[in-house]
Amino acid sequence: EPEVTQTPSHQVTQMGQEVILRCVPISNHLYFYWYRQILGQKVEFLVSFYNNEISEKSEIFDDQFSVERPDGSNFTLKIRSTKLEDSAMYFCASSQGGNQPQHFGDGTRLSIL
């Protein structure tokens, strides 16, 4: 069964550094998403992406965050200047359409030192 893959599984970064989290969505899916889960808290929506543009974003997704689909397969989340509070598990997801089930990757654990 096709799946969403995320790399790396764990990223350790110094505060203030830029970090890029990578995702390969399921190949025939058209909608792409990023969520995060701070340790012990609920899963929170960050952003959705469709037709090469952001279709929805939360208040968490401020100017420090950006997303890109640089080629036909990858979907990336960039954090420009990381803060301690960015430490979390980041999940990528994709779906065939809006309101369709979202399929999640195994996540990237981001640790900011």
Add this chain to the structure above:
Amino acid sequence: AQSVTQLGSHVSVSEGALVLLRCNYSSSVPPYLFWYVQYPNQGLQLLLKYTTGATLVKGINGFEAEFNKSETSFHLTKPSAHMSDAAEYFCAVTNNAGNMLTFGGGTRLMVKP
């Protein structure tokens, strides 16, 4: 705006006993509802979904959930718990545009031998 409340952050049952995980939602539009399961160090796996039609939906691993519009609930049940069901379970609802999920806080299910 959508919101999801899961009553009980931890539920413990004996192997073979009924599993009942509660979920209540608020939504300004007819909701699309989902249950996801998260095993340790893994991503979110779709258990089942409600879109329209029959209010009782069946999912994987013997789970089912019933959409109750008057009670704004979508409780998850399984007649007989297995040890392998021990995991965290998340209820989620989509927004009007169907391009983001709002998750509940999660319920950790523990299964005792």
